[in-house]
Amino acid sequence: GENVEQHPSTLSVQEGDSAVIKCTYSDSASNYFPWYKQELGKRPQLIIDIRSNVGEKKDQRIAVTLNKTAKHFSLHITETQPEDSAVYFCAALYSGGGADGLTFGKGTHLIIQP
Amino acid sequence: DGGITQSPKYLFRKEGQNVTLSCEQNLNHDAMYWYRQDPGQGLRLIYYSQIVNDFQKGDIAEGYSVSREKKESFPLTVTSAQKNPTAFYLCASSPTGWGSYEQYFGPGTRLTVT
Numbered sequence: 176g177e178n179v180e181q182h183p184s185t186l187s188v189q190e191g192d193s194a195v196i197k198c199t200y201s202d203s204a205s206n207y208f209p210w211y212k213q214e215l216g217k218r219p220q221l222i223i224d225i226r227s228n229v230g231e232k233k234d235q236r237i238a239v240t241l242n243k244t245a246k247h248f249s250l251h252i253t254e255t256q257p258e259d260s261a262v263y264f265c266a267a268l269y270s271g272g273g274a275d276g277l278t279f280g281k282g283t284h285l286i287i288q289p
Numbered sequence: 290d291g292g293i294t295q296s297p298k299y300l301f302r303k304e305g306q307n308v309t310l311s312c313e314q315n316l317n318h319d320a321m322y323w324y325r326q327d328p329g330q331g332l333r334l335i336y337y338s339q340i341v342n343d344f345q346k347g348d349i350a351e352g353y354s355v356s357r358e359k360k361e362s363f364p365l366t367v368t369s370a371q372k373n374p375t376a377f378y379l380c381a382s383s384p385t386g387w388g389s390y391e392q393y394f395g396p397g398t399r400l401t402v403t
Contacts, residue, residue: 282331
């Protein structure tokens with residue numbers, strides 16, 4: 176089955192700086208890679224995703240890059256703000272059009288220092 | 290994700306008792322999922338269902354059971370056979386079909402078994 180590794184487990188950056196979180200996956204058939212943000216005690220919220228036919232996707236201060244050859248994908252957050260503090264999870268799945276469960280990384284606790 | 294509800298928010302049970310967690314969605318999604326989250330860990334897939342009256346085991350199905358009698362509902366029963374049932378349980382749903390991959394989460398149920 177799929178295995179997703181996520182690094183680092185904790186990331187502390189100064190407000191206004193950029194943050195990068197990296198994930199690797201094992202199954203070359205995986206074709207969908209979402210990123211979720213989870214605040215303490217809350218549900219995970221989908222913030223951005225990328226499909227295997229795209230190398231990069233951007234949404235305001237957030238971007239995701241995908242390298243299918245190396246089987247890794249990354250989340251980039253620019254101009255970080257205090258409200259970006261949360262746990263971020265990457266995930267992967269192979270979807271053939273039906274229902275498929277996501278395989279998650281173990282999460283990165285992002286801390287924005289004022 | 291506002292169309293997915295889980296109840297109750299907190300649940301306390303004695304060891305040896307079965308307990309059923311509720312998940313309802315009004316998004317008209319075909320697929321529904323149950324994940325378990327432990328402190329400092331990512332989410333792990335318990336069961337998923339693509340269609341009414343059909344469901345598949347995920348990575349950690351032992352000690353759990355589900356049913357899918359209605360499209361809107363996917364209850365999870367945590368049985369006494371589950372060795373470590375205390376966790377945060379998250380239900381999700383998604384459309385199916387090519388290009389429909391996004392999974393949206395409910396608010397979760399925090400189960401404590403003593």
